[in-house]
Amino acid sequence: MQKSTLILGACGQIGTELTMELRAKHGANNIVASDIREGSESLMSKGPFELLDATNYEAIEDVIMHYEIEEVYLMAAMLSATAEKFPMRAWNLNMNSLFNVLNLAKEGKINKIFWPSSIAVFGPNTPKQNTPQNTIMEPSTVYGISKQSGERWCEYYHKKFGVDVRSLRYPGLISWKTMPGGGTTDYAVDIYHEALNAGKYQCFLSEDTQLPMMYMEDAIRATITIMESDSNALTVRSSYNLGSMSFTPKQIAGQIREHIPEFEISYASDFRQQIADSWPSSIDDSAARNDWGWKPDFDLAATTKAMLENLSAKSS
Numbered sequence: 001m002q003k004s005t006l007i008l009g010a011c012g013q014i015g016t017e018l019t020m021e022l023r024a025k026h027g028a029n030n031i032v033a034s035d036i037r038e039g040s041e042s043l044m045s046k047g048p049f050e051l052l053d054a055t056n057y058e059a060i061e062d063v064i065m066h067y068e069i070e071e072v073y074l075m076a077a078m079l080s081a082t083a084e085k086f087p088m089r090a091w092n093l094n095m096n097s098l099f100n101v102l103n104l105a106k107e108g109k110i111n112k113i114f115w116p117s118s119i120a121v122f123g124p125n126t127p128k129q130n131t132p133q134n135t136i137m138e139p140s141t142v143y144g145i146s147k148q149s150g151e152r153w154c155e156y157y158h159k160k161f162g163v164d165v166r167s168l169r170y171p172g173l174i175s176w177k178t179m180p181g182g183g184t185t186d187y188a189v190d191i192y193h194e195a196l197n198a199g200k201y202q203c204f205l206s207e208d209t210q211l212p213m214m215y216m217e218d219a220i221r222a223t224i225t226i227m228e229s230d231s232n233a234l235t236v237r238s239s240y241n242l243g244s245m246s247f248t249p250k251q252i253a254g255q256i257r258e259h260i261p262e263f264e265i266s267y268a269s270d271f272r273q274q275i276a277d278s279w280p281s282s283i284d285d286s287a288a289r290n291d292w293g294w295k296p297d298f299d300l301a302a303t304t305k306a307m308l309e310n311l312s313a314k315s316s
């Protein structure tokens with residue numbers, strides 16, 4: 001029998017594309033999308049959809065029993081910039097939702113969990129270039145503290161209770177299908193929209209702020225691959241470093257100019273600069289490459305081409 005999967009936070013930036021990909025792969029009826037709010041028409045009409053608060057244990061349990069769910073992807077979270085404004089709300093959402101799924105797995109009600117971590121687990125004292133899998137981790141943001149705590153809990157539940165939880169430390173994610181919300185890396189999506197709409201962009205990070213980034217297609221492939229990997233191959237049960245490309249606002253603007261020569265960028269750093277300055281510039285993901293064969297497909301040039309072509313086609 002085909003197993004059923006639940007996605008919590010299915011209407012967000014990653015959740016939307018993950019839902020579409022899993023439905024294409026396993027059949028729409030086997031992938032239950034859920035979110036605290038309604039999402040796009042196609043996400044809600046092309047397969048089962050439930051309005052569900054990821055912090056409500058009983059409500060999740062009801063859905064799991066009803067659909068005979070075996071795997072859960074917990075994609076609901078408050079990201080770095082918003083979390084600085086609402087620290088307690090961020091902590092409650094990011095931690096309680098995780099405890100809910102970890103405890104459901106501990107009680108044997110689900111078999112496997114995916115939970116996203118982030119480069120935000122690192123902090124100002126972490127080596128910035130080629131940041132190792134295991135290194136100093138002293139996150140200085142609310143979001144980073146919640147993700148680092150979450151990683152510790154994932155590893156604890158795996159070691160202590162045998163919970164099969166798998167996780168990736170996502171870099172900034174770039175997609176033309178869905179918009180990000182409340183993150184520090186969001187500029188790398190906004191810039192493409194503004195390049196096409198206005199021919200110019202004011203960036204909230206300085207021109208030389210280098211951050212790790214990834215095209216969404218690669219991120220979705222990584223997520224599904226780690227979930228399909230043999231459990232015994234996974235040596236990391238906190239969260240895997242996941243690398244692809246690293247660039248600065250100046251470099252992305254340069255790439256955009258290859259397609260739109262008149263594109264202009266200006267810089268006005270805000271509070272997100274401090275968050276970005278505390279994060280790595282590039283990532284060593286050799287553990288992911290060795291354990292489950294991770295390899296990204298998209299560099300900055302390929303990402304820029306895909307973003308501009310797809311956004312142009314969407315608006316015409």
Ligand code: AKB
Nearest residue numbers: 079080118183184185
């Ligand atoms: C954010 O900017 O908060 C996220 C992340 C790097 O986890 N995109």
